[in-house]
Amino acid sequence: MLDQVTNQSTSTPVATATSKLVVEQVSKWFRTPHATVHALDNVSMQVAAGEVVCVVGPSGCGKSTLLDIIAGLTKPDAGHVLADGQPVTGPGRQSLVVFQEPSLFPWLNVFGNVMFGLRLCPELSNGERREIAHRYLALVGLEKFERAHVHELSGGMKQRVALARALAPDPQVLLMDEPFGALDAMTREHLYDDIQRIWSASRKTIVFVTHNMREAACLGDRVLLMSKAPGRIVQHFEIPLPRPRSIYDAELIGHAGRVADALRGTIGGGVTE
Amino acid sequence: MKRFAIVSGFLVMLLVGWELASESGRWSPVLFPSVLSVARYLWGAMMDGTLFEAIRVTMQRLLVGYAIGVAVGLPLGVLTSSSQLLEDTIGSLALGLQTLPSVCWVPFAVLWFGQTEGAMLFVVVMGTVWSVIIATNHGVRTIPPIYARAARTMGSRGIHLWTMVMLPASLPFLVSGMKQGWAFAWRSLMAAEIFVTILTGFGLGQLLHYGRELNAMDQVIGAMVVIVLIGLLADRILFAPWERFLHRRWGTNVR
Numbered sequence: 102m103l104d105q106v107t108n109q110s111t112s113t114p115v116a117t118a119t120s121k122l123v124v125e126q127v128s129k130w131f132r133t134p135h136a137t138v139h140a141l142d143n144v145s146m147q148v149a150a151g152e153v154v155c156v157v158g159p160s161g162c163g164k165s166t167l168l169d170i171i172a173g174l175t176k177p178d179a180g181h182v183l184a185d186g187q188p189v190t191g192p193g194r195q196s197l198v199v200f201q202e203p204s205l206f207p208w209l210n211v212f213g214n215v216m217f218g219l220r221l222c223p224e225l226s227n228g229e230r231r232e233i234a235h236r237y238l239a240l241v242g243l244e245k246f247e248r249a250h251v252h253e254l255s256g257g258m259k260q261r262v263a264l265a266r267a268l269a270p271d272p273q274v275l276l277m278d279e280p281f282g283a284l285d286a287m288t289r290e291h292l293y294d295d296i297q298r299i300w301s302a303s304r305k306t307i308v309f310v311t312h313n314m315r316e317a318a319c320l321g322d323r324v325l326l327m328s329k330a331p332g333r334i335v336q337h338f339e340i341p342l343p344r345p346r347s348i349y350d351a352e353l354i355g356h357a358g359r360v361a362d363a364l365r366g367t368i369g370g371g372v373t374e
Numbered sequence: 375m376k377r378f379a380i381v382s383g384f385l386v387m388l389l390v391g392w393e394l395a396s397e398s399g400r401w402s403p404v405l406f407p408s409v410l411s412v413a414r415y416l417w418g419a420m421m422d423g424t425l426f427e428a429i430r431v432t433m434q435r436l437l438v439g440y441a442i443g444v445a446v447g448l449p450l451g452v453l454t455s456s457s458q459l460l461e462d463t464i465g466s467l468a469l470g471l472q473t474l475p476s477v478c479w480v481p482f483a484v485l486w487f488g489q490t491e492g493a494m495l496f497v498v499v500m501g502t503v504w505s506v507i508i509a510t511n512h513g514v515r516t517i518p519p520i521y522a523r524a525a526r527t528m529g530s531r532g533i534h535l536w537t538m539v540m541l542p543a544s545l546p547f548l549v550s551g552m553k554q555g556w557a558f559a560w561r562s563l564m565a566a567e568i569f570v571t572i573l574t575g576f577g578l579g580q581l582l583h584y585g586r587e588l589n590a591m592d593q594v595i596g597a598m599v600v601i602v603l604i605g606l607l608a609d610r611i612l613f614a615p616w617e618r619f620l621h622r623r624w625g626t627n628v629r
């Protein structure tokens with residue numbers, strides 16, 4: 102098994118017996134009335150249990166599509182996804198998503214949004230659900246806003262609620278799609294600390310999509326680089342830095358620079374950061 | 375409080391203007407009765423019970439017909455929104471029939487049901503059901519898909535997805551659809567009551583109708599005033615709380 106995998110192209114990361122997620126030769130086309138878009142081309146990747154993998158790539162290269170396929174929200178046209186060795190056939194509680202767009206339910210308040218996923222966990226009692234919801238809202242620093250309506254929150258607060266909502270049901274895999282793209286640098290840095298703290302406490306398997314190289318180098322054990330459409334994984338980088346990491350760390354900036362250089366190479370210049 | 379003062383001031387001015395105009399003697403009091411004679415009529419009708427009886431009969435027809443219309447229209451709207459086949463069949467039927475003014479159902483209903491409560495009910499249901507179907511269909515189709523996607527990753531599906539996500543997400547459209555359905559039901563019932571005289575119940579529309587037969591303008595205007603008041607009251611009681619709730623939750627209509 103191991104031999105066979107190491108013989109594959111260098112763009113395929115090393116699989117181990119503990120691979121939590123396996124994406125195998127996934128391709129995806131979108132058919133619209135005007136054109137057919139080739140979104141993903143033969144994408145393969147593995148994520149070990151407890152590993153944080155960042156996916157970076159130019160806008161429109163298929164990162165969100167890849168995450169949708171891993172979550173089971175979109176069916177690939179070719180290839181398949183395995184979670185714990187089982188094929189993913191549809192969405193379910195094994196992997197929760199923090200979406201790129203705002204996705205909180207406006208008819209529920211902040212607490213109700215976090216409770217939504219917990220209510221779908223039959224193994225919990227109502228008391229436990231409430232306790233967990235309080236705990237995760239405190240974890241993202243929003244315990245004072247439990248009764249607030251969604252539209253009363255700032256953009257960053259909304260993303261923090263979305264994070265709490267995704268974490269609360271204790272998913273084995275967390276899929277995050279540019280969750281902090283719309284936030285200011287200060288709030289983002291806070292959230293990097295939060296994510297690292299949460300990760301070191303719970304060791305979740307995380308796939309984190311971003312187009313910010315420093316963000317990728319700060320959060321990831323590995324960074325996968327995708328080419329412009331049709332998306333392919335063209336390179337991967339190890340980030341062997343101790344945690345917690347700061348995005349101002351010189352070594353981290355060095356790693357981010359290497360990824361950025363490679364990205365510039367794949368899309369032929371014109372991209373900053 | 376300030377708005378209340380403005381509204382009541384405006385009403386008083388309207389009434390005073392009306393009273394002055396009728397007292398000027400320029401128009402025959404048969405055609406242009408004074409405020410006082412209308413008030414006297416309303417008082418009399420209230421005392422001898424005809425007014426309350428008419429309101430009761432009308433509201434009963436309206437509520438039963440509206441309830442049937444909503445109970446049929448909501449599920450059909452949800453179904454048409456989730457299946458292209460049903461959209462093309464029931465959906466386009468609803469779209470066509472909704473353009474038909476509901477008075478047009480009256481001759482049909484009388485031929486089918488005769489001069490019975492059934493005819494009344496039929497007209498009200500026809501006035502309600504199509505617009506509820508269309509509003510529900512539109513509401514469900516307008517929900518941002520992200521809500522269903524987020525809910526599905528959390529393990530929501532089937533009945534749970536429909537009742538806990540799709541329905542509340544389309545609530546703003548449902549409420550405006552039900553409000554529109556109510557308006558149509560109210561209008562169609564008045565038309566039916568004016569055109570169809572039946573012996574099983576004497577509603578507000580019939581009060582209006584006999585006011586004309588008897589040349590009693592004070593009765594005609596009195597009935598119109600009551601009809602307006604009921605319309606306003608229904609809006610306050612049935613829909614305003616929902617709209618306030620939605621505006622608060624969705625953060626819309628902020629002033």
Ligand SMILES: Nc1ncnc2c1ncn2[C@@H]1O[C@H](COP(=O)(O)OP(=O)(O)OP(=O)(O)O)[C@@H](O)[C@H]1O
Binds near residue numbers: 158312
């Ligand atoms: N539902 C869809 N229908 C048609 N085309 C789609 C659909 N979803 C995505 N695409 C196309 O697939 C390609 C990849 O889209 P995707 O959203 O995965 O990009 P992305 O890498 O997430 O970009 P960004 O960084 O801007 O979020 C794009 O060219 C997009 O136009």
Ligand SMILES: [Mg+2]
Binds near residue numbers: 164165166278
């Ligand atoms: Mg995207």
